[in-house]
Amino acid sequence: MTQDEIIAEFRAAEALLDGHFILSSGLHSPRYLQCARVLMDGARAERLARALAARLPADIRDAVDAVVAPAMGGVIIGHEMGRALGKPAMFVERPDGVFHLRRGFALTPGAKVLMVEDVVTTGLSSREAIAAIEAAGGTVIGAASLVDRSNGKVELGVPYTPLIRLDVPTYAANDLPAELAAIPATKPGSRAAA
Structure with missing residues (x-):
C-alpha cells in the first residue's frame, strides 16, 4: 500500500480528525488519528496489518514467535498482525497502572516477540509494553505500529x-499557538494525560 492509499483508508473510516486534541502523552495537537475507527472494519484492519507485516524487515518477520500489543489501542492491530504473520497474538494491560501480561497469557522464556501498537507519539506506552514483555520472559526483537506520530524521533531500543x-505538530499545554488555544480541547485517547 502507498502512503496515499493508507491515508485514504483512514479518511474512508472518518478516522482522521481536525480540531484541538489532548493526546495520551499530554501533548496537544490540531489533528488526531482515531485508529479505533479505522480498525472497526475487519477487512480494512486485515489489509492494514498485511501491509504492515510486509514492511517488516525479513529477518524480524521470519523470527517472530509471538505478537504482543498494549491494551486497549493495540489489541485489534496486534490480533491482525498475529494473523498476518501466522503467530499467536496476546496483549499486556494495566490493571494497576503498570503493564502486565495477563488473562492467562504466557510467553515461552526467550520467545521472540514483535510488539505492535496502533499509534506511537512519544514511545512511552511502547517502552512500557516492551518492559512488560521482557519481564514476562519474552525477547522483543522489533516493534511496529500503524502510525508513527513522533516525526521520526521515537527511540524504542x-x-x-x-x-x-x-508529521502532525504537537505542543505542550503552555506553548499552544493562538489558533489552537482558541478551540476547545477534547481528549480522545484512553489514558489520562501526563
Whole structure:
C-alpha cells in the first residue's frame, strides 16, 4: 500500500480528525488519528496489518514467535498482525497502572516477540509494553505500529517499523499557538494525560 492509499483508508473510516486534541502523552495537537475507527472494519484492519507485516524487515518477520500489543489501542492491530504473520497474538494491560501480561497469557522464556501498537507519539506506552514483555520472559526483537506520530524521533531500543509516518505538530499545554488555544480541547485517547 502507498502512503496515499493508507491515508485514504483512514479518511474512508472518518478516522482522521481536525480540531484541538489532548493526546495520551499530554501533548496537544490540531489533528488526531482515531485508529479505533479505522480498525472497526475487519477487512480494512486485515489489509492494514498485511501491509504492515510486509514492511517488516525479513529477518524480524521470519523470527517472530509471538505478537504482543498494549491494551486497549493495540489489541485489534496486534490480533491482525498475529494473523498476518501466522503467530499467536496476546496483549499486556494495566490493571494497576503498570503493564502486565495477563488473562492467562504466557510467553515461552526467550520467545521472540514483535510488539505492535496502533499509534506511537512519544514511545512511552511502547517502552512500557516492551518492559512488560521482557519481564514476562519474552525477547522483543522489533516493534511496529500503524502510525508513527513522533516525526521520526521515537527511540524504542529495538528496530521500529511504522506503516506510515504522519508529521502532525504537537505542543505542550503552555506553548499552544493562538489558533489552537482558541478551540476547545477534547481528549480522545484512553489514558489520562501526563
